[in-house]
Amino acid sequence: SQQGEEDPQALSIQEGENATMNCSYKTSINNLQWYRQNSGRGLVHLILIRSNEREKHSGRLRVTLDTSKKSSSLLITASRAADTASYFCATHDNNAGNMLTFGGGTRLMVKP
Amino acid sequence: DTAVSQTPKYLVTQMGNDKSIKCEQNLGHDTMYWYKQDSKKFLKIMFSYNNKELIINETVPNRFSPKSPDKAHLNLHINSLELGDSAVYFCASSHGGLSTLHFGNGTRLTVT
Numbered sequence: 001s002q003q004g005e006e007d008p009q010a011l012s013i014q015e016g017e018n019a020t021m022n023c024s025y026k027t028s029i030n031n032l033q034w035y036r037q038n039s040g041r042g043l044v045h046l047i048l049i050r051s052n053e054r055e056k057h058s059g060r061l062r063v064t065l066d067t068s069k070k071s072s073s074l075l076i077t078a079s080r081a082a083d084t085a086s087y088f089c090a091t092h093d094n095n096a097g098n099m100l101t102f103g104g105g106t107r108l109m110v111k112p
Numbered sequence: 113d114t115a116v117s118q119t120p121k122y123l124v125t126q127m128g129n130d131k132s133i134k135c136e137q138n139l140g141h142d143t144m145y146w147y148k149q150d151s152k153k154f155l156k157i158m159f160s161y162n163n164k165e166l167i168i169n170e171t172v173p174n175r176f177s178p179k180s181p182d183k184a185h186l187n188l189h190i191n192s193l194e195l196g197d198s199a200v201y202f203c204a205s206s207h208g209g210l211s212t213l214h215f216g217n218g219t220r221l222t223v224t
Contacts, residue, residue, distance in 0.1 A: 048212055101157060107153075
């Protein structure tokens with residue numbers, strides 16, 4: 001089964017609104033990462049949060065991690081049409097060596 | 113300038129054929145990966161490889177094999193192609209095993 005599972009699978013918002021995507025996972029992790037994928041392109045790394053961290057910020061992005069609930073969230077504030085993409089969480093499982101395991105992604109559409 | 117490059121971008125072939133996808137990275141990374149992304153955008157790790165260790169996802173059929181002529185290259189060979197092999201294949205690299213991944217732009221494989 002998937003290690004990371006994103007919720008919702010699809011999200012449609014208006015420009016200027018905030019977008020929140022959630023990720024749940026099943027095992028003990030070393031770190032959790034969020035990636036973005038534009039249509040027809042490869043994934044691009046956004047933020048890495050380690051298991052001993054609870055929150056990280058990068059520009060308009062805010063990531064939280066709750067290891068007790070095995071969940072993470074990605075918040076994009078003041079969204080723009082250019083934020084339209086698929087967003088994936090991925091985990092480095094403590095028992096899976098250096099394999100990074102991805103969830104199914106959230107497809108975000110930001111309407112101008 | 114491209115950090116992780118894959119060729120070809122598109123590959124259309126018939127069932128039963130053998131094909132290869134090439135990947136090169138110019139980032140000086142020591143670990144490279146192959147991922148398969150299906151039509152529902154779910155990403156599955158296939159292989160993780162550095163100059164010391166090959167880690168194979170046990171669910172990957174042995175028709176798939178990675179070949180690394182040097183640290184900057186990790187090619188993917190697929191024998192006896194099947195319809196279910198149709199997907200987008202992504203190469204990625206990282207510095208060390210627990211860091212972030214840099215992805216290529218993918219190879220869309222269509223098996224007819």
